[in-house]
Amino acid sequence: MSNNDLIVSLDIGTSKIRVIIGEISNGAINIIGVGSADSDGIRKGAIVDIDQTVQSIRNAVDHAERMVGIGISEVYVGISGNHIALQSNHGVVAVSNEDREIGEEDIERVLQAAKVVALPPEREIIGLVPKQFLVDGLAGIQDPRGMIGVRLEVECTIITGTKAAVHNLMRCVEKAGLRISGLILMSLASGMMALTKDEKMMGTVLADIGAGSTTLAIFESGSLTAVSTLPIGGDYVTSDICYGLKTQTEHAEKIKLKYGCARTDDSAEDVKFKVMRVGSNMEKEFSQLDLANIIEPRMQEIFQMIRQEVKRLGYHDKINGYVLTGGSVSLPSVLPLAQIELESNVRIAVPDYIGVRDPSFSSGVGMIQYVTKYVRTRGAVGTKRATKAKVGNASAAPKPGIVEWFKNMFKEFI
Secondary structure, three states: OOHHHHEEEEEEOOEEEEEEEEEOOOOOEEEEEEEEOOOOOOEEEEOOOOHHHHHHHHHHHHHHHHHHHOOEEEEEEEEEEOOOOEEEEEEEOOOOOOOOEOOHHHHHHHHHHEEEEEEEOEEEEEEEEEEEEEEEEEEEOOOOOOOOOEEEEEEEEEEEEHHHHHHHHHHHHHOOOOOEEEEEEEHHHHHHHOOHHHHHHHHHEEEEEEEEEEEEEEEEEEEEEEEEEEEOOOOHHHHHHHHEEEEEEHHHHHHHHOOEEEHHHOOOOOEEEEEOOOOOOOEEEEEEEHHHHHHHHHHHHHHHHHHHHHOOOOOOOOOEEEEEHHHHHHOOOOOHHHHHHHOOEEEOOOOOOOOOEEEOHHHHHHHHHHHHHHOOOOOOOOEOOOOOHHHHOOOOOOOHHHHHHHHHHHOOEE
């Protein structure tokens, strides 16, 4: 197995940090290793404690390394949060070749031209997604290489984020002893895995309901057109169970996963369980119906907030359906509840790979698919067969700056 066969994704979530190792063989992806660890230092999708986050990343990486016996040195890192913003821009260049044939250099120059945009000092570009190219005014071109023309244009979406959030994320990964091959917007990665080409064209909302936050990505006309983050997720359900059953968070999470149901109509009153209550040595018995009475109102609120946010963004009448993903949609009866509350076509997206058939792995698997399709730079793998280097040593190695790896990442985007 050569280095160029492997891609490693790092998904830093509020409740879990997940590392996924994908092997690329003849263009097909095989998931050969998965590592996960409890996420400490993250609140509502934002890093609040760097040291705890670093340790959690190390734990997840160690878990994945033990599974496959390969040391991980480089990763692609997913980024999301309410600091992410999208804006459209336009780039124009003259074709440089004397014979007017458009080559790689022209494509790179027009993408660089599209990145020339005025930004506030606290923001920076973290990604660029071409919507279409134009050659001498002819629109709708996806790949202009080899075409003849005088003027090359690109219409694209520029992804920006706050410097503090981006650099804190990079700092955590680097302190964990890893090199960053690139930052990938989680909404793009999830969309790669979860949505069909027709869904992206017709207008679809991809709702990634995690533990601490819910990320909305709206796709229309084949492109990502809007993103938004709501500060609510599965942790709120767990918190409600804590108060409702008067038990500890750890117990509430286990009860939610084992007995939880999102609708009272689908819950069973004869399914019983006992709970150790706070401030007491006595256990009290509850039914699944009791638990559903706590869970259903909060899940209804989450879907109502999703619908209101889509309306606020101005896409309410343009949406033909919703696709749900993320760990919190694994709860039984979430789908029928979502269909009622969203009043639309709804489905749940699950990765179709052995070992990761769970909505919580959608972003991590999507990142590997995204890299496989769009990022073709050398050294994109980030694994080594030798004994794993000491974590502290990696920080001494020269690391590519954000400008360098961003430039390389989109050098061969098409």
